[in-house]
Amino acid sequence: MxxxxxxxxxxxxxxxxxxxxxxxxxxxxxxxxxxxxxxxxxxxxxxxxxxxxxxxxxxxxxxxxxxxxxxxxxxxxxxxxxxxxxxxxxxxIGITIATTFRHYHRDWFKAAELTHHRLEQSGGKALS
Structure with a gap:
């Protein structure tokens, strides 16, 4: 394995x-x-x-x-x-993780949730 x-x-x-x-x-x-x-x-x-x-x-x-x-x-x-x-x-650095880094304050779940609402999606998003 x-x-x-x-x-x-x-x-x-x-x-x-x-x-x-x-x-x-x-x-x-x-x-x-x-x-x-x-x-x-x-x-x-x-x-x-x-x-x-x-x-x-x-x-x-x-x-x-x-x-x-x-x-x-x-x-x-x-x-x-x-x-x-x-x-x-x-x-x-992709926009999703860059946004998550900006929202991160010792709580990855909260940062991911804020990113989801900010970008209106949870997956990767191209900057182009």
Whole structure:
């Protein structure tokens, strides 16, 4: 099971690496600029280096670390990992988590609730 979990995380990261150069592009724009993407590319709106991952991978790893730290009640540990990631000054922070960080005052549930009402959704939302 652990190997499957590791494989899933690695596969996620590789898929993220494959997509960072085309993030926020339409299928038509991707086809016009790259044709079919068959390799890891650099660039994109955030100027990623070849092989660099986005906030999606960083946050997935933060969630995994939080669950490993406290599998019965991981919310605080996941939040701590999110704050550690934010402290690295990442190239991109999605609007949902950025809004949640602004609302966070030692209560992740309250911050998430305020974010949901502010953005009128609970899932990711592109800045574009």
């Amino acid at each position: 652990l190997d499957k979990m590791k494989g899933g995380l690695i596969g996620f990261a590789v898929g993220d690496e494959m997509g960072v150069a085309t993030e926020f592009m339409s299928p038509e724009e991707i086809k016009e600029q790259y044709g079919v993407v068959k390799e890891i590319l650099s660039g994109g709106v955030f100027g990623f280096e070849c092989g660099e991952t986005s906030d999606d991978t960083a946050m997935t790893i933060a969630v995994a670390k939080g669950i490993l730290a406290n599998s019965t009640d991981p919310i605080e540990d996941i939040g701590k990992e999110f704050l550690k990631w934010k402290a690295t000054n990442p190239k991109d």
